[in-house]
Amino acid sequence: MNKKEIDILNVKEDIINENDENAAAFRKELTEKGVYLLNLMGSPGAGKTSTLLKTIEALKGDYRIGVMEADVDSDVDAKTISETGVKVIQLHTGGSCHMDSAMTKQGVEGLGIEDLDVVILENIGNLVCPAEFDVGAARKATILSVPEGDDKPLKYPLMFQVTDVLLINKIDAMPVFDFSMDKLKDNLKNLNKDISIFPISAATGEGVDEWTRWLKADIETWRKNK
Amino acid sequence: MNKKEIDILNVKEDIINENDENAAAFRKELTEKGVYLLNLMGSPGAGKTSTLLKTIEALKGDYRIGVMEADVDSDVDAKTISETGVKVIQLHTGGSCHMDSAMTKQGVEGLGIEDLDVVILENIGNLVCPAEFDVGAARKATILSVPEGDDKPLKYPLMFQVTDVLLINKIDAMPVFDFSMDKLKDNLKNLNKDISIFPISAATGEGVDEWTRWLKADIETWRKNK
Numbered sequence: 001m002n003k004k005e006i007d008i009l010n011v012k013e014d015i016i017n018e019n020d021e022n023a024a025a026f027r028k029e030l031t032e033k034g035v036y037l038l039n040l041m042g043s044p045g046a047g048k049t050s051t052l053l054k055t056i057e058a059l060k061g062d063y064r065i066g067v068m069e070a071d072v073d074s075d076v077d078a079k080t081i082s083e084t085g086v087k088v089i090q091l092h093t094g095g096s097c098h099m100d101s102a103m104t105k106q107g108v109e110g111l112g113i114e115d116l117d118v119v120i121l122e123n124i125g126n127l128v129c130p131a132e133f134d135v136g137a138a139r140k141a142t143i144l145s146v147p148e149g150d151d152k153p154l155k156y157p158l159m160f161q162v163t164d165v166l167l168i169n170k171i172d173a174m175p176v177f178d179f180s181m182d183k184l185k186d187n188l189k190n191l192n193k194d195i196s197i198f199p200i201s202a203a204t205g206e207g208v209d210e211w212t213r214w215l216k217a218d219i220e221t222w223r224k225n226k
Numbered sequence: 227m228n229k230k231e232i233d234i235l236n237v238k239e240d241i242i243n244e245n246d247e248n249a250a251a252f253r254k255e256l257t258e259k260g261v262y263l264l265n266l267m268g269s270p271g272a273g274k275t276s277t278l279l280k281t282i283e284a285l286k287g288d289y290r291i292g293v294m295e296a297d298v299d300s301d302v303d304a305k306t307i308s309e310t311g312v313k314v315i316q317l318h319t320g321g322s323c324h325m326d327s328a329m330t331k332q333g334v335e336g337l338g339i340e341d342l343d344v345v346i347l348e349n350i351g352n353l354v355c356p357a358e359f360d361v362g363a364a365r366k367a368t369i370l371s372v373p374e375g376d377d378k379p380l381k382y383p384l385m386f387q388v389t390d391v392l393l394i395n396k397i398d399a400m401p402v403f404d405f406s407m408d409k410l411k412d413n414l415k416n417l418n419k420d421i422s423i424f425p426i427s428a429a430t431g432e433g434v435d436e437w438t439r440w441l442k443a444d445i446e447t448w449r450k451n452k
Contacts, residue, residue: 044353072382072383072384077381097323125269125353147399154302157300173399177399
């Protein structure tokens, strides 16, 4: 694929509202095909794309990776990701603030997964809608960045309830902002006891090793249990 | 109102989808009552509440202010705002990622506006859905914070198209982040030629005077023309 020519696919929501059933069937299909799908979520500007870049760098020696960049508009993120050499497709949601499982399935068909081990969906930047829709992923990861504040779990509880792993990004900016890791953990306590938390800086690379080690181990565990 | 006892109102979406008509009628009603409604939007953690605190401080000598805090959950923002002594109500959207005009009208009725000049709605933290719903406000303001990045108008174009004024918050963090005001303006060029831009820091107070002077002038112009 030419690095500047990005495939753009307009994906359509499931209007019959059978998302949960479709998601379960789609997850089964991906499992049978041996493709681990990660649903990466977070606010606009939390650092999803730059974290993705570091994650691809750490994983691409071990796995054949594909990326689906979901956006309301533009293809800037897909262009950035394509520079890494991994397979990438830009999905446009037509104004929708989330991806559902039907849209994700359309994306996977557009991307083509026969030669892939791991697919990462960068969801729409949003802490509300994406939390409400199971896309059929093996795992959900959410990025919260330090400048957003440690009170976000109180305001957007569902996102922090449903996610499996939480990356706290931009920890290099910690001295500039009033962010307390203890307060964050306190705010998460009643929402999600099993959550794994990784403080990282996608800019400096700090903490990225711990996160990608966890991810690799999770992919291996998933492969064994599938 | 006791400073710790916050009124919480569960607001319900207009399911008949007549939002535009309802918004126009509601705007007319507010205009007749002489109440200037500002719809304040932005991502989670962009600094809506802290900017609101500075704005209230600058305006409360001249106007009787009311605030509606819209959230999916929690009442932390309403509690913070109530410390300023202005009238405040917490609105819960029942999972919805935006306020529509019906919900805003319910909020205004719950708040009570007979003794108010200016009402500020702090919308749900989100760059997608709130852009799609006219709530009947006199003016729309959007906050974009420096850590979110200068590329956000490309990814969430509708928000930057519909807003009247754009506050660039957390400019005190400019040295830590790769944010270019020129790039931002370039990204806005084809979306919104009439937009007013104010770089501010709600933390240090920098630029807040310019923004609140603009807001006061706008309220006065609106009063003369209504």
